[in-house]
Amino acid sequence: LTLAGFYRPSDKNVNLRARLDRFGLGFASPFLTGVLSDFTGAISGDIVASGPLDRIRLSGERTRADSLGFLVNFTKVKYIVDGPINIDDKSITFSRAKVFDKYGHSGIATGGLLHEGFKNMRLDLRISLDDMLALNTASRDNDSFYGKAFATGSVRISGPFDNLQYGRYADIPMGEFWSRSKKPGFCGQAGNARFAAYVGHVWGRKVIATESF
Secondary structure, three states, X not given: OEEEEEEEOOOOEEEEEEEEEEEEOHHHHHHHOOOEEEEEEXXXXXXXXXXXXXXXXXXXXXXXXXXXXXXXXXXXXXXXXXXXXXXXXXXXXXXXXXXXXXXXXXXXXXXXXEEEOOXXXXXXXXXXXXXXXXXXXXXXXXXXXXXXEEEEEEEEXXXXXXXXXXXXXXXXXXXXXXXXOOOOOOOXXXXXXHHHHHHOEXXXXXXXXXXXX
């Protein structure tokens, strides 16, 4: 990280240029606890900040994600993003950046951080999946329902940092799911056979087979 520019105390104006050379984003972890974790990779490029402190204008020049990785805690899937980042007064966002899972399957990432002068910050991140890993949980993560699935569709993480929401809309072409019934025969449990059959259908089409032991 290299900084150049000035701060003028008389009118509290700044004009700064930050040059990022594979700048890590580990500092973001505390803000996204509970939804995203395990940040790896970096950001490179120039960020320019100018104007009065209470109305700083931001812009980015040749700013991009360099193998920027993060784990979605709910699904235990890690994604790696490579591509351009747009920076302006109200947002820091991906612009159709390439996103990969650990198997090299790719998708597209759009959106990111929205803010009002770095107040009322919120996330609106969308990932379009193309036969990508969408679920990678084990029994220790959720002993009622767990497994591995590859999906085509979209994932969206949105909301203020203290109330982030995770949603997905996906067709599941291939997957393996395991479930346990704590109360045999009880329909409310994820281990119920009807539940297993339900998650094996998407838009009325049977996409996986089920078997019991």
